[in-house]
Amino acid sequence: MKLKGKVFKYGANVDTDVIIPARYLNVSEPEELANHCMEDIDAEFISKVQPGDIIMGTTNFGCGSSREHAPLAIKTAGVSCVIAKSFARIFMRNSINIGLPLLECEEAVEKTVAGDILEVELASGEIVNSTKNLVFHAKPYPVFMLELVSAGGLVEYTKRKIANEGK
Amino acid sequence: MTIAEKILAAHSGKDAVSPGEFISAKVDVVLSNDITAPIAIREFKRIGVKNVFDPKKVIMLSDHFVPNKDIHSAEQAKILREFAREQGIVYFEVGQMGIEHVLLPEQGLVVPGDVIIGADSHTCTYGAVGAFATGMGSTDIASAMATGEIWMKVPPTIKFVFHGKAQKWVSGKDFILHTIGDIGVDGALYSAMEFTGPSIDKLSMDGRFTMANMAVEAGAKAGLFRVDKKTEAYLQNRAKRPYTVYEADKDAEYAQVIEYDAASIEPQVAFPHLPSNTKPISQVGNVKIDQSIIGSCTNGRIEDLKIAADILQWQRVNENVRCIIIPGTQEVYLEAMRRGYIEIFIRAGAAVSTPTCGPCLGGHMGVLAEGERSISTTNRNFVGRMGSTKSEVYLSNPAIAAASAILGRIASPDEIKN
Ligand code: SF4
Numbered sequence: 001m002k003l004k005g006k007v008f009k010y011g012a013n014v015d016t017d018v019i020i021p022a023r024y025l026n027v028s029e030p031e032e033l034a035n036h037c038m039e040d041i042d043a044e045f046i047s048k049v050q051p052g053d054i055i056m057g058t059t060n061f062g063c064g065s066s067r068e069h070a071p072l073a074i075k076t077a078g079v080s081c082v083i084a085k086s087f088a089r090i091f092m093r094n095s096i097n098i099g100l101p102l103l104e105c106e107e108a109v110e111k112t113v114a115g116d117i118l119e120v121e122l123a124s125g126e127i128v129n130s131t132k133n134l135v136f137h138a139k140p141y142p143v144f145m146l147e148l149v150s151a152g153g154l155v156e157y158t159k160r161k162i163a164n165e166g167k
Numbered sequence: 168m169t170i171a172e173k174i175l176a177a178h179s180g181k182d183a184v185s186p187g188e189f190i191s192a193k194v195d196v197v198l199s200n201d202i203t204a205p206i207a208i209r210e211f212k213r214i215g216v217k218n219v220f221d222p223k224k225v226i227m228l229s230d231h232f233v234p235n236k237d238i239h240s241a242e243q244a245k246i247l248r249e250f251a252r253e254q255g256i257v258y259f260e261v262g263q264m265g266i267e268h269v270l271l272p273e274q275g276l277v278v279p280g281d282v283i284i285g286a287d288s289h290t291c292t293y294g295a296v297g298a299f300a301t302g303m304g305s306t307d308i309a310s311a312m313a314t315g316e317i318w319m320k321v322p323p324t325i326k327f328v329f330h331g332k333a334q335k336w337v338s339g340k341d342f343i344l345h346t347i348g349d350i351g352v353d354g355a356l357y358s359a360m361e362f363t364g365p366s367i368d369k370l371s372m373d374g375r376f377t378m379a380n381m382a383v384e385a386g387a388k389a390g391l392f393r394v395d396k397k398t399e400a401y402l403q404n405r406a407k408r409p410y411t412v413y414e415a416d417k418d419a420e421y422a423q424v425i426e427y428d429a430a431s432i433e434p435q436v437a438f439p440h441l442p443s444n445t446k447p448i449s450q451v452g453n454v455k456i457d458q459s460i461i462g463s464c465t466n467g468r469i470e471d472l473k474i475a476a477d478i479l480q481w482q483r484v485n486e487n488v489r490c491i492i493i494p495g496t497q498e499v500y501l502e503a504m505r506r507g508y509i510e511i512f513i514r515a516g517a518a519v520s521t522p523t524c525g526p527c528l529g530g531h532m533g534v535l536a537e538g539e540r541s542i543s544t545t546n547r548n549f550v551g552r553m554g555s556t557k558s559e560v561y562l563s564n565p566a567i568a569a570a571s572a573i574l575g576r577i578a579s580p581d582e583i584k585n
Contacts, residue, residue, distance in 0.1 A: 013352055013353070013441065015547075015549045015550075017528075017547070017549040017550065017551055017552050018549065018550055018551065021529070021551055022202075022231075022528040022529050022530060022552075023529055023530075025202045025231075025232075025528075026232055026236075026237060026239035026240040026243060027239050027243075028205045028206050028209070028243065040550055040551045040556045041550070059353060060352060060353035060356065060386060063352060063353070063386065064288065064547065064549060065287075065288050065528075066203065066285075066286055066287055066288040066290075066302040066303060066304055067202060067203065067304075068203065068206055068286075068304035068305040068306060069202075069206070071304075072206075086353065086356065088353070088356070088386060089356065089357050089386065089388055090288055090302050090303060090304060090383075093303055093304060093307060094303075094304035094305075094306065094307075097304060097306040097307060097310075098304075098306055142189065142320075144189040144318065148318075153306070154306045154307065154309075154310050155210050155213050155214055155306060155309065155310070157310075158214050158309075158310040158313055158314060159214055159215060161314065162214070162215075162216065162313065162314065
């Protein structure tokens with residue numbers, strides 16, 4: 001699967017409170033959550049984001065709460081993947097579980113600026129910055145996580161597991 | 168093996184596990200709340216099984232926006248309540264409810280050697296009783312409710328050793344803030360933190376809960392303590408199940424060992440907007456406040472209220488400050504009443520609330536306006552955490568929060584004249 005989009009770039013420790021503020025957590029519909037995605041760090045994000053666009057952070061992206069609402073809001077806003085130097089662990093789990101691809105790549109983060117166009121090949125982890133004509137390589141997913149991702153997320157994976165055990 | 172590795176090995180049917188290994192672990196408790204359960208229930212239904220794997224091991228409660236603050240949150244709470252009734256799982260209603268991470272240990276629902284997962288990042292609190300407890304998301308909870316198992320990557324363990332005698336007013340909160348200030352908000356990313364040493368042996372159970380609670384603020388997967396006499400005494404007459412105690416091997420391998428001299432740690436204040444942005448109280452300077460919050464899953468236990476009551480007795484909350492005190496559970500509330508703390512708080516001019524997360528996440532009961540500043544015994548001070556994105560949250564222990572409420576600026580209790 002090839003992803004392509006414009007980069008929205010943020011700094012270190014982008015936390016789940018700015019990705020989706022707690023004041024909006026009294027609902028759980030993905031569309032309503034998406035309307036407030038990134039609101040407290042970038043009020044214009046939601047009016048500017050186009051399907052396929054890419055969010056980029058530096059270190060510890062998604063730290064803070066365990067709210068799955070955070071990757072859900074990002075995914076529903078149309079973002080195709082998030083690229084960072086490192087991710088907070090619950091955010092990483094949640095994203096993989098719901099099928100929002102994450103890529104860890106220091107070099108891509110260092111050499112990309114907001115507004116650049118990236119093309120991402122998930123299976124190989126290749127990231128092409130077509131604005132700057134640069135190619136980067138993200139850390140590949142561990143085999144187990146790849147299984148989860150290719151199953152279509154944890155719900156599908158669990159369904160299969162239960163079906164297999166029932167046999 | 169470390170404590171964490173031993174618990175994970177035992178729950179995945181293996182003799183040994185090592186960091187980096189993917190395992191499928193059996194879970195003893197699966198927890199979710201009014202924010203995370205509605206999504207977990209939706210995903211559980213998508214998986215297509217009828218019943219949860221074991222109703223005694225699934226716990227749900229509403230604590231963030233309850234008693235319900237608006238129609239939306241009432242709808243969320245209703246989803247939980249109905250699911251809980253239909254499935255016969257463990258459930259706490261308003262009136263019995265407390266903040267989950269204060270309530271579960273108090274009710275003896277989490278015990279040493281457990282693997283506990285909760286759709287709440289502060290699930291790591293239960294490491295204080297020697298359990299491997301970690302926060303996950305709603306879909307993880309859905310899958311675990313269906314199967315009783317969860318996928319996990321075995322974390323490396325970082326050991327933190329505290330030596331020496333703690334200074335006056337220094338509590339578990341200061342130990343953990345100092346630690347996070349030292350290693351940073353991703354200093355223990357993906358790792359388990361193990362807290363040991365002579366100063367930890369002396370620390371109360373309430374102090375240990377506070378420390379384990381904030382392990383996630385250093386990016387950790389879990390924060391663990393050894394089970395000792397204090398833990399056993401705490402569990403007596405409380406633990407609802409028999410349990411197994413796991414000790415770290417003498418030759419256990421740690422990713423890192425970090426030692427602190429507890430005697431040199433002053434009470435800490437974390438400045439906006441990161442828990443790692445800490446300063447010792449002597450270097451805080453003149454920081455005026457509009458609000459002081461004492462409560463939350465970090466510091467809403469009886470020892471915390473005792474410290475606040477000792478400082479607020481015969482004092483008045485500053486006329487420019489709203490002081491809001493929130494006991495963590497009904498039992499903490501009752502005990503505070505018996506001991507006369509609630510009267511002290513009200514006479515001092517503080518507002519006392521029924522247990523709820525409330526202002527900790529900017530939900531209700533003390534949301535901040537633009538330009539306002541709060542000292543708070545909670546665990547996060549991210550941008551907008553307690554309300555307006557232009558407000559500020561400073562984190563501290565209950566002694567500092569109580570003294571600050573009296574003086575109208577962030578202050579040490581040593582400045583209060585009785
Ligand atoms: S008190 Fe605060 S940190 Fe604790 S569970 Fe509630 S919202 Fe989360």
